[in-house]
Amino acid sequence: MTTHAQRAATFLEDGPRTDWHDKSLWHVRSKRDGSIAGIPEWEALRQLGSDIKDNVLSNLDTYLEEFEQRATANGVIVHWAKDAEEHNRIVHGILARHRVDRIVKSKSMLTEECHLNQYLEEQGVEVIDTDLGERIIQMRNEPPSHIVMPAIHLKKEEIGQLFHEQLGTDEGASDPQYLTEAARQHLRAKFLAAKAGITGVNFAVAETGGIVVCTNEGNADMGVHLAPVQIHCMGIEKVIPRAEHLGVFTRLLGRSATGQPITIYTSHHHKPKPGGEMHVVIVDNGRTEQLGREDFRNSLKCIRCGACMNTCPIYRRSGGHSYDHTIPGPIGSILSPGLDLKKHGDLAFASTLCGSCSDVCPVKIDIHAQLYKWRQVVSEEGHLAKSKTIPLLGAGAVLSRGGLYNFMGKAARTALNIVPRAVVYNRFNPWGESRELPEVPKESFKEWYARTQTPEA
Numbered sequence: 485m486t487t488h489a490q491r492a493a494t495f496l497e498d499g500p501r502t503d504w505h506d507k508s509l510w511h512v513r514s515k516r517d518g519s520i521a522g523i524p525e526w527e528a529l530r531q532l533g534s535d536i537k538d539n540v541l542s543n544l545d546t547y548l549e550e551f552e553q554r555a556t557a558n559g560v561i562v563h564w565a566k567d568a569e570e571h572n573r574i575v576h577g578i579l580a581r582h583r584v585d586r587i588v589k590s591k592s593m594l595t596e597e598c599h600l601n602q603y604l605e606e607q608g609v610e611v612i613d614t615d616l617g618e619r620i621i622q623m624r625n626e627p628p629s630h631i632v633m634p635a636i637h638l639k640k641e642e643i644g645q646l647f648h649e650q651l652g653t654d655e656g657a658s659d660p661q662y663l664t665e666a667a668r669q670h671l672r673a674k675f676l677a678a679k680a681g682i683t684g685v686n687f688a689v690a691e692t693g694g695i696v697v698c699t700n701e702g703n704a705d706m707g708v709h710l711a712p713v714q715i716h717c718m719g720i721e722k723v724i725p726r727a728e729h730l731g732v733f734t735r736l737l738g739r740s741a742t743g744q745p746i747t748i749y750t751s752h753h754h755k756p757k758p759g760g761e762m763h764v765v766i767v768d769n770g771r772t773e774q775l776g777r778e779d780f781r782n783s784l785k786c787i788r789c790g791a792c793m794n795t796c797p798i799y800r801r802s803g804g805h806s807y808d809h810t811i812p813g814p815i816g817s818i819l820s821p822g823l824d825l826k827k828h829g830d831l832a833f834a835s836t837l838c839g840s841c842s843d844v845c846p847v848k849i850d851i852h853a854q855l856y857k858w859r860q861v862v863s864e865e866g867h868l869a870k871s872k873t874i875p876l877l878g879a880g881a882v883l884s885r886g887g888l889y890n891f892m893g894k895a896a897r898t899a900l901n902i903v904p905r906a907v908v909y910n911r912f913n914p915w916g917e918s919r920e921l922p923e924v925p926k927e928s929f930k931e932w933y934a935r936t937q938t939p940e941a
């Protein structure tokens with residue numbers, strides 16, 4: 485089993501890609517900053533979004549039942565799935581009943597989480613992802629590396645080569661407009677041939693029983709409008725109480741994600757089209773357990789905007805695949821340890837704890853504080869590597885004894901002035917590979933303070 489640090493090291497081997505990835509995401513973060521600068525009430529809007537989500541998490545059962553009742557009254561068929569396996573079986577059951585062997589699917593992190601594509605393909609169903617970024621990574625047999633920009637780790641030249649091999653575009657072509665047009669023609673045929681369309685859900689409104697899907701490409705709409713059977717898959721946390729709350733979240737989502745005032749398409753689905761069927765599959769898959777963890781429950785407020793990824797200095801320079809989880813970045817690092825602490829516990833350390841993720845989060849999730857709490861859980865449950873526990877035990881012993889701390893400080897100041905450089909800067913000190921210690925002071929801060937500060941009379 486590899487660690488996040490090892491996978492990040494692999495990403496960092498390609499220096500130019502790392503720099504470009506870093507800059508691209510920072511550009512998106514800057515667009516977000518520019519966009520919210522025009523909203524004087526931005527902080528009040530964040531607080532409102534956070535409060536609505538707090539209310540949802542405290543009354544989840546009530547809102548979900550209300551949603552089911554209203555949706556059913558509208559003619560929608562609502563299903564409940566306790567985990568990924570049940571979700572996949574339900575979706576396949578619907579398709580099998582209608583003898584569907586090819587579907588189109590728009591971006592849905594929930595279906596990624598449940599590995600729906602793989603499951604359906606094993607049952608003989610052709611699945612075509614229709615979001616451009618998703619289609620690119622599907623052609624490459626890769627998972628998404630970002631929740632909003634799934635192919636952000638790829639350069640246009642790599643996509644040009646992929647399209648040349650799989651779609652027959654001109655060799656060496658990398659013009660984004662040309663490549664997008666080729667993808668459009670390729671997908672058009674798939675849309676027309678599909679017998680069912682699957683989408684994710686951004687918001688499910690308890691008051692109306694309707695669902696809302698936000699995209700920039702219109703692919704979700706095309707899929708569900710053309711196919712007679714439409715299926716929408718949502719986690720239990722996607723419900724919001726009233727239609728009037730939608731405005732709060734749509735204003736927060738587009739700006740936080742890409743700096744847009746609103747996503748290009750914000751589509752409302754309330755009932756099946758004439759002669760068609762509309763299904764909503766509501767999935768738990770570990771969310772109830774997370775809800776029961778007092779310190780981590782508000783991670784379920786996430787509206788999947790990706791802003792915490794765009795701003796995170798670790799994510800930007802380690803790439804989404806280094807997280808080895810469906811949701812990467814800071815939010816993924818507080819969701820995944822709850823699913824498998826042994827496997828994902830190291831993600832709690834994939835952070836500088838700078839707090840930038842919490843600052844940009846549109847629903848005010850205290851992400852960096854939760855990362856810190858997960859570190860404590862990882863340590864208490866014995867999943868910390870020896871390379872961390874031994875130095876930490878030593879540091880704990882020194883930092884908790886004033887006399888020993890003073891002695892060690894003096895010893896270190898003396899030693900650093902006389903030991904050969906190779907004793908400090910060697911292969912056991914990766915920190916020193918790109919940094920120099922500052923000049924060693926002659927005295928400690930405490931000594932300097934006692935010498936220079938005169939106590940007030």
Ligand code: SF4
Pocket residue numbers: 740785786787788789790791792793815841844845846847848849851
């Ligand atoms: S945690 Fe906050 S910033 Fe990160 S994706 Fe979710 S809503 Fe966006």
